[in-house]
Every structure is written in C-alpha cells, then in structure tokens.
Amino acid sequence: MLTNEYLPFLSEIKKVIKHTDIEYTFRLTYEGDVKPGQFFEVSIPKYGEAPISVSGIGEGTVDLTIRRVGKVTNEIFERYVGDKLFMRGPYGNGFDINNYKGKELVIIAGGTGLSPVKGVVDYFSNHSEETKGMTLIAGFKTPQDILFLEDFGRWQQMLEVILTVDCAEGDTACQIGLVTQYIPELKLKNVAEAVAIVVGPPMMMKFTTQGLLDRGFREENIWISHERKMCCGIGKCGHCKIDDTYVCLDGPVFNYIKGRQLLD
The missing domain is CATH 3.40.50.80 (Nucleotide-binding domain of ferredoxin-NADP reductase (FNR) module)
Known part of the structure; x- marks a missing residue:
C-alpha cells in the first residue's frame, strides 16, 4: 500500500512553556518511538512548515522548543493549550x-x-x-x-x-x-x-x-x-x-x- 510521506497528523498542545520573549517550548501529543536529536516538521495550513528538534520526550508527548523567527513560527506562537498543530516525523538520526x-x-x-x-x-x-x-x-x-x-x-x-x-x-x-x-x-x-x-x-x-x-x-x-x-x-x-x-x-x-x- 502506497503512503504519502508528506501527509502530516494532528497533534494537540498540552502545555506551553515560555523561556524568553521569542523562545517557547510546546508540549505536543505523540505516540511512538523518538530519540533526542531527531526532528519533526510542524505545519499550519496556508503558512507552511518548519523543522523543529525534539527537546523532550514524555509519556505520550514530545517537547518542541521553537524560536519565533518567521512566518510559520510567528503563527505557531498564536496557538495555546488545547489547540492543535500538524506534524510529520520524527525524522533523521538522533542521539543513541x-x-x-x-x-x-x-x-x-x-x-x-x-x-x-x-x-x-x-x-x-x-x-x-x-x-x-x-x-x-x-x-x-x-x-x-x-x-x-x-x-x-x-x-x-x-x-x-x-x-x-x-x-x-x-x-x-x-x-x-x-x-x-x-x-x-x-x-x-x-x-x-x-x-x-x-x-x-x-x-x-x-x-x-x-x-x-x-x-x-x-x-x-x-x-x-x-x-x-x-x-x-x-x-x-x-x-x-x-x-x-x-x-x-x-x-x-x-x-x-x-x-x-x-x-x-
């Protein structure tokens, strides 16, 4: 069966942690294997997507620490607990x-x-x-x-x-x-x-x-x-x-x- 590798899934924001004025951690729902150092593509329709490294791994969640630097990340910062983001991944080779x-x-x-x-x-x-x-x-x-x-x-x-x-x-x-x-x-x-x-x-x-x-x-x-x-x-x-x-x-x-x- 053919699958679309670009097709994302919806993930709910469980927690938002502010570090600086332009850097927040978003705790998102995710079930599956993931390693530190891997990354997800986070997207919002009409705005695009951005690759974000995994900064934390929990039970049924991953943390993505995001810097507000452009069109996509500006829009992500308008999302709050209970909102949802599209993600695909994890990708790449992480730390073993x-x-x-x-x-x-x-x-x-x-x-x-x-x-x-x-x-x-x-x-x-x-x-x-x-x-x-x-x-x-x-x-x-x-x-x-x-x-x-x-x-x-x-x-x-x-x-x-x-x-x-x-x-x-x-x-x-x-x-x-x-x-x-x-x-x-x-x-x-x-x-x-x-x-x-x-x-x-x-x-x-x-x-x-x-x-x-x-x-x-x-x-x-x-x-x-x-x-x-x-x-x-x-x-x-x-x-x-x-x-x-x-x-x-x-x-x-x-x-x-x-x-x-x-x-x-």
Whole structure:
C-alpha cells in the first residue's frame, strides 16, 4: 500500500512553556518511538512548515522548543493549550543513548543548541548511575537568553553543570565567557575513553571540537548535530545536501569522523 510521506497528523498542545520573549517550548501529543536529536516538521495550513528538534520526550508527548523567527513560527506562537498543530516525523538520526552509557560524558551546547541534546541530559540526570560522570557546559549570549532555566536547578543536583554567558551586566549567577575556555578545566579520569556531544552554531562547534581534541578526546568519541541544516526531512528538496550527504536523512546527528567533513 502506497503512503504519502508528506501527509502530516494532528497533534494537540498540552502545555506551553515560555523561556524568553521569542523562545517557547510546546508540549505536543505523540505516540511512538523518538530519540533526542531527531526532528519533526510542524505545519499550519496556508503558512507552511518548519523543522523543529525534539527537546523532550514524555509519556505520550514530545517537547518542541521553537524560536519565533518567521512566518510559520510567528503563527505557531498564536496557538495555546488545547489547540492543535500538524506534524510529520520524527525524522533523521538522533542521539543513541547507548553510545554514552558507562562512560565519562561531556555535553557542550551553545544557545538553542541545548534543545536537541536536552533529552540526553534529562536521561542521564535521571539515570546518573549509568555514566562514570557527566559534565554539561551550556553557553548563552546573555542571562536573558538562557533556555530551560528551571531544569538547570534540577540538573545541578545530579551532574556537573557549567552555565556561562558571553556577557552580562550587574550580578549574575552565571559564569562569564565562551564555552571553550572551560574545556581545559574538565575533570576527567580517562580522557581517552571519555565521550562528548557538541551542538551549537557552526563556529562554536568548530572551536569546541578542536578544544576537545586538544584535550585528548578521540575523534570517534565525539558526536555533533547539524540541526540547523534540516529541511524537508525525506531527502527530496536537496536544501540540506552537503556533497553526497543528506543531513535530514543521514543526520542531523553525526559522529565527528563523518561530521567533521560537513562543518561549514
């Protein structure tokens, strides 16, 4: 039986969480398998669709953290609890939790790059016994740009957390500086066997992965996400194609051995 891969389904908004003036998390109904780092196409008739990374996985729900940046997302922000959105997916290659179990894990995220990896942070903060130690380094432009602020309070009780901002005025509970400056300070028992995830803007990922390599991490022990390249989700439009790689099909999560060839 032929199916239409572009055909979306309706999903109900169960909760809306405001982080900043332009970034909200929408908790939507969804039954099925999904991994952190995968994405859904969210659409509204007459306005179009937008690829959004999964930022949380619950019982019968997924969280999509959305930034208000254009025609489609502007319209999504007019929806409230009880309203419905069209979705299709999940698409792409996500983070496989099994790659990080039993290891020292370092997650470094810049800005909205925290969204696709948040599911990994949530999992290991709830199952800390499944790692040999975990550190989260998360960087934002200013204190007003921080996402998931309430979650940071919970994470800090279960793992090592470094929350930093590029700049701040007045008193702040955050450290100040780029995420890369904290890499040399990582407390690791066996860096050669440690694993890392890096997600953020292209230049941030470039210098962060280099910092990890300088610190002694192996290339095969680093994962990155090209979530900014996502487009149609099924390899038809070609917008995400880099050489012979379709990011929406083969990614957006890549081991660094492959992902380093795709860095902008």
